Amino acid sequence: MATTIRPLHDRVIIKRLDEEEQVSGAIIIPDTAREKPQQGKVIAAGEGKFREDGTRQPLDVKAGDRVLFGKYSGSEVKIDDQEYLIMREDEILGVFTTTAKAKSAAR
Secondary structure, eight states, X not given: OOOOOOOOTTEEEEEEOOOOOXXXXXXXXXXXXXXXXXXXXXXXXXXXXXXXXXXXXXXXXXXXXXEEXXXXXXXXXXXXTEEEEEEEGGGEEEEOOOOHHHHHHXX
16 A cells, blocks of 8 residues: 655655666675765655745745755655655755756757
């Protein structure tokens, strides 16, 4: 049975994107010594936090965005054997955007 979760206020749920495995020479770095990627995909986003006047401040990120976050940002959680990060929107450093030129080069 799949579990669904909805983040509250200005929090987002992020799934880390796996970096391509790179082998330099004959040195193989074990998984336990490898740094975790700092890029991820937003799985779900809250509705935004409340301002002092009672209105909501909408989030700048949405589900599906590819984001960059700090090395020690967020809290790691495990849901249905999948690892995710839950963090506040202000812990996200940037959102990746693709240009038409980059899209056509990828084809």
